[in-house]
Amino acid sequence: MELTHALPAPQPLFRRLNWLDWVYAALVIAGAGYALARYGSHMEGYEQAVLIGAAGALTGLGWHWKAVRVLLAVITVGALAAISLYQGDLARADHVFGLKYFLSSQTAIMWMSVLFALATLAYWSALVGRSATAGALASALTWGAVAMALVGLLARWYESYLISPDVGHIPISNLYEVFVLFCIITSLLHLYYEARYGARQIGAFVSIVIMAAVGFLLWYTFDRGAHEIQPLVPALQSWWMKIHVPANFVGYGAFSVAAMVAVPYLLVKGGRFTTALPPADVMDDLMYKLIAIGFAFFTIATILGAMWAAEAWGGYWSWDPKETWALIVWLNYAAWLHMRLIKGLRGPVLAWWAVIGLFVTLFAFLGVNMFLSGLHSYGQL
Amino acid sequence: MTRRAHGSGVYELLSSMRFAVSLLTVLAIASVLGTVLRQAEPYPNYVEQFGQFWFPVFEALSLYDVYHATWFVIILAFLVASTALCIYRNGPLMLREMRSFRENATEKSLLQFTHRFEFASGRTTDELLNPVTSYLAQHGFRYRLTDVRADASRLIAAKAGSFHRAGYLFTHVGIVVICIGGLIDGNLPLKILQVAGARVPETRDIPQSQVPAPSRLSARNASFRGNITIPEGSSADVVFFNVGDGYYVQELPFTVALKKFYIEHYTTGQPKDFASDVIVQDKSTGQVSEHTIRVNHPLIHDGIAIYQASFADGGTRMTLTGWPLFSGRIASFTLTGAVNQVAQLKNADVEYRVEFSDFRPFNVENLSENAGSRVEVASVSKRILAQLGSGAANMSGKDLRNIGPSFQYRLRDAQGQAREYHNYMLPLELDGRWYLLSGVRSSPNEAFRYLRLPLDADGGIQGHMALRAMLFDSEARRDVARRFAQNAARGEAANETMRERLAESAERVLDLFTRGGFEAVADFLGKAVPESEQEKAAQVYLKVLEGAAFEALQLGRSRGGLPPAIADEGTAFFVRDSLNAVSDSFHFGAPVYLQLNRYEEVKASGLQMTRSPGKSIVYAGSLFLVLGVFAMFYIRERRLWLLVKPGAGTVLFAMSTNRPSPEFEREVALHRVALAQLIEA
Numbered sequence A: 001m002e003l004t005h006a007l008p009a010p011q012p013l014f015r016r017l018n019w020l021d022w023v024y025a026a027l028v029i030a031g032a033g034y035a036l037a038r039y040g041s042h043m044e045g046y047e048q049a050v051l052i053g054a055a056g057a058l059t060g061l062g063w064h065w066k067a068v069r070v071l072l073a074v075i076t077v078g079a080l081a082a083i084s085l086y087q088g089d090l091a092r093a094d095h096v097f098g099l100k101y102f103l104s105s106q107t108a109i110m111w112m113s114v115l116f117a118l119a120t121l122a123y124w125s126a127l128v129g130r131s132a133t134a135g136a137l138a139s140a141l142t143w144g145a146v147a148m149a150l151v152g153l154l155a156r157w158y159e160s161y162l163i164s165p166d167v168g169h170i171p172i173s174n175l176y177e178v179f180v181l182f183c184i185i186t187s188l189l190h191l192y193y194e195a196r197y198g199a200r201q202i203g204a205f206v207s208i209v210i211m212a213a214v215g216f217l218l219w220y221t222f223d224r225g226a227h228e229i230q231p232l233v234p235a236l237q238s239w240w241m242k243i244h245v246p247a248n249f250v251g252y253g254a255f256s257v258a259a260m261v262a263v264p265y266l267l268v269k270g271g272r273f274t275t276a277l278p279p280a281d282v283m284d285d286l287m288y289k290l291i292a293i294g295f296a297f298f299t300i301a302t303i304l305g306a307m308w309a310a311e312a313w314g315g316y317w318s319w320d321p322k323e324t325w326a327l328i329v330w331l332n333y334a335a336w337l338h339m340r341l342i343k344g345l346r347g348p349v350l351a352w353w354a355v356i357g358l359f360v361t362l363f364a365f366l367g368v369n370m371f372l373s374g375l376h377s378y379g380q381l
Numbered sequence B: 001m002t003r004r005a006h007g008s009g010v011y012e013l014l015s016s017m018r019f020a021v022s023l024l025t026v027l028a029i030a031s032v033l034g035t036v037l038r039q040a041e042p043y044p045n046y047v048e049q050f051g052q053f054w055f056p057v058f059e060a061l062s063l064y065d066v067y068h069a070t071w072f073v074i075i076l077a078f079l080v081a082s083t084a085l086c087i088y089r090n091g092p093l094m095l096r097e098m099r100s101f102r103e104n105a106t107e108k109s110l111l112q113f114t115h116r117f118e119f120a121s122g123r124t125t126d127e128l129l130n131p132v133t134s135y136l137a138q139h140g141f142r143y144r145l146t147d148v149r150a151d152a153s154r155l156i157a158a159k160a161g162s163f164h165r166a167g168y169l170f171t172h173v174g175i176v177v178i179c180i181g182g183l184i185d186g187n188l189p190l191k192i193l194q195v196a197g198a199r200v201p202e203t204r205d206i207p208q209s210q211v212p213a214p215s216r217l218s219a220r221n222a223s224f225r226g227n228i229t230i231p232e233g234s235s236a237d238v239v240f241f242n243v244g245d246g247y248y249v250q251e252l253p254f255t256v257a258l259k260k261f262y263i264e265h266y267t268t269g270q271p272k273d274f275a276s277d278v279i280v281q282d283k284s285t286g287q288v289s290e291h292t293i294r295v296n297h298p299l300i301h302d303g304i305a306i307y308q309a310s311f312a313d314g315g316t317r318m319t320l321t322g323w324p325l326f327s328g329r330i331a332s333f334t335l336t337g338a339v340n341q342v343a344q345l346k347n348a349d350v351e352y353r354v355e356f357s358d359f360r361p362f363n364v365e366n367l368s369e370n371a372g373s374r375v376e377v378a379s380v381s382k383r384i385l386a387q388l389g390s391g392a393a394n395m396s397g398k399d400l401r402n403i404g405p406s407f408q409y410r411l412r413d414a415q416g417q418a419r420e421y422h423n424y425m426l427p428l429e430l431d432g433r434w435y436l437l438s439g440v441r442s443s444p445n446e447a448f449r450y451l452r453l454p455l456d457a458d459g460g461i462q463g464h465m466a467l468r469a470m471l472f473d474s475e476a477r478r479d480v481a482r483r484f485a486q487n488a489a490r491g492e493a494a495n496e497t498m499r500e501r502l503a504e505s506a507e508r509v510l511d512l513f514t515r516g517g518f519e520a521v522a523d524f525l526g527k528a529v530p531e532s533e534q535e536k537a538a539q540v541y542l543k544v545l546e547g548a549a550f551e552a553l554q555l556g557r558s559r560g561g562l563p564p565a566i567a568d569e570g571t572a573f574f575v576r577d578s579l580n581a582v583s584d585s586f587h588f589g590a591p592v593y594l595q596l597n598r599y600e601e602v603k604a605s606g607l608q609m610t611r612s613p614g615k616s617i618v619y620a621g622s623l624f625l626v627l628g629v630f631a632m633f634y635i636r637e638r639r640l641w642l643l644v645k646p647g648a649g650t651v652l653f654a655m656s657t658n659r660p661s662p663e664f665e666r667e668v669a670l671h672r673v674a675l676a677q678l679i680e681a
């Protein structure tokens, strides 16, 4: 028997942390404190609360998932470098080398696209060639893409204020920006579970969704010029946006990854590539976990959305197409969870359902903006 | 079947999971309907969309207001009932489970578990108890110790994560509470009154004060959501809300007066903020207070929330000059009007109603050269390079400009036919020349087609109107034709008959042209001239037209007391533009052009007011829901038993969970090893 050592008693959280964790926490809090001291007078109380809450959430996330500490350090350095290169002058993006080719928002997002494309190649060659090296490279490239995407968004945030202080706003306000956010969150969810379950092969499938998002983003940029920073319409000028949108995208991201776990699950259940892919029961559990986390965040996001609507539009529920489709998505996964947890349903039916769920989600996310009109005005194709 | 058994069958069905999941699905599908079909549009739009046959069918199914349809509310009510019954059925069980340690588990039942193991132990129960229970406590288990049983054994029954079960209660109670709150705030109470016939929506377009009692709702109404548009300087003490193709008048316990409405703009011209300065006066106390209402910053007054919802024109007063388009006299007239009001217009015995519908103080348009035609062919690398840089980089590619005020009106003839017009106040530069624009369309779904009236050298349209008057006066036309012939044939050996022939043909072209523009001329050519010569003839006609029009301009100017125009290139363009404008006028559909001279803007603010007692209920339910969902997902219920059997010298270990998972398997393995060390030592 190999498990001869006694199970150590679970220690309280604070004892499990090492000095690095504390340095990390101190830096996050110092950063938030600096932001509060410097810009607090321009924020209303709720916004300050969101900032403090975000610092707390980042600290907790970094303690729970150590890799996040590195990511945060890298993007902080990247964003600060971008800011210092700008020297308060937007036009420098066109001729300062570091900005034009690396750190200005558009360039960083182009780098993100390139890195995601390379990561996709690496994931697939790892899958096909059963190469651990390629797999490790794929993960590293994905981390790089996420870092570039975050630097891009942070730089964009800063650029929006350089255009004009009244134009400045957090870059999660239109379809272009939330697509970048979607790529980030979907990748992070996958990276987290990849590390915990060692199920790197799933990355090949997740990368399909991400590449689709990147493809859309590029089309949206080149064909529609959607990357241009636009000032916020009055209805979107609210601190609610800062929590409603990210919560929603954790939901969308988790549902997408769940569907991309369902695909290899179905392959394995169908007797295909059984040796190349993770075991079916691992994927089955992963699918449940992702839908659970997606459902939890989607619940919160919908409630936050209702509270925001109550403040901006005069009613917490207006049966606006976006709201209604959010409800449809939610009902869909509630039914999914009931079938699994109470009926004990397992296997291909649930997996197919998760794949179909992705299309329902996709419609709520994109289709509504394309085909239906309503109060949600943050993006029209 | 007995009645009781029948009743319990319904109960079984309603509280069953299968039924609940079916309801969720039905609700989802029903919800899709209302997003595919635009809701609560004016009924004529639906008639146009679906035709006379389907319109009443869809109306009977309440497809124009799905979410307030009786059948939809019934589905919701079933969901509430089903979930409530489910709680009633499972709730007590869950609570019992949550509290119970299952300390009456027997050896036989423990042996049924998948996860069980027997440790050998020579130690006494007392020796074992301390280390084992402290181990369990350390790992978050609470436990009970039974008395010594008949066979001298003792059971340690432990459990962790019991709150998982409360999660079920929280989630489902949350859903029921949310639905109840929502039903209170929906139109449910009104709907019941309406079905009973006590309330009837008003469908006529009549002044608010004349709406009869059955269509009025008192200020005590517990829950409502309605809209009102208040012009600056006016006040209101009611709101309206639409039901089907009718509306209700909801009285308010206060009066809201609008002092001022403003729109702030970004430098790019997009709106940045909408705000209303209002004065609220309580009806009962007479108390007055002043507030500013902005988007995202509603005012809560007397339990009623007041939101900045929209804005409109509140009756801007305008002074206009009317220019007859087909008259032989240079005679403009003055017309006054206001938005949302009607003016009468009489033109050559024909009466028109001018229904002023909108006014906009500014119009920001993208006037960049390549607006609309963006795809220029560039190499891929060039296109990528162009995208690098800041997110703001390309903003300069757009040329957003304010092109000044505009107003809109419908012109309705005696038969009730109307066309809609959209006129800009200021001239606009197009292709290097200046025009006044007037747009026309015959239905709201069309885009406006613009008539361009050219400005003369003095920057007015008098010149163009003078030219027109000469063309549409048959006497003057003859005069114009003669002048044209005189001047055109001046250089040659003046031949009276030739001059006369020229004058005649010029007059004929002018006659044709003033009857139907270039089209009429082309029609004539098509019939009268052999095909091979049409091209050439057309050019000759055009030359004649232009030459004659120049003479018309001069004649018109002299009659109008204006100095003659200089014969330069600018005038040539002006004459050509004038001919185009005259020709296009035949498709304009109106006998006059209305030019805006002066205006006094009056804005109106659209306010939405709600009283929603269900809101806090919904929020409370939401909190329950979130707590419950997290409890169910992230608290894992585990039970652990240790049956100490001193007689046999063994300890029976068993574990169970209501949610099997890989984590649980791992935990069982770890506890088993750890406990083995403690027990077998």
Ligand code: HEM
Pocket (backbone or CB within 6 Å): A334, A337, A338, A341, A342, B015, B016, B017, B020, B024, B079, B082, B083, B084, B086, B087, B090, B164, B165, B168, B171, B172, B175, B629, B632, B633
């Ligand atoms: C509006 C309708 C309903 C919704 C939205 C809803 C939602 C949910 C959700 C979100 C869960 C959590 C899944 C989890 O995290 O474990 C759940 C679990 C559950 N639901 Fe429902 N539910 C509804 C109606 C019902 C009804 C009518 C029943 C009656 C049978 C029911 C029975 C259950 C049970 C037994 C569980 C699992 C509890 C457990 O053992 O942990 N639900 N439901």
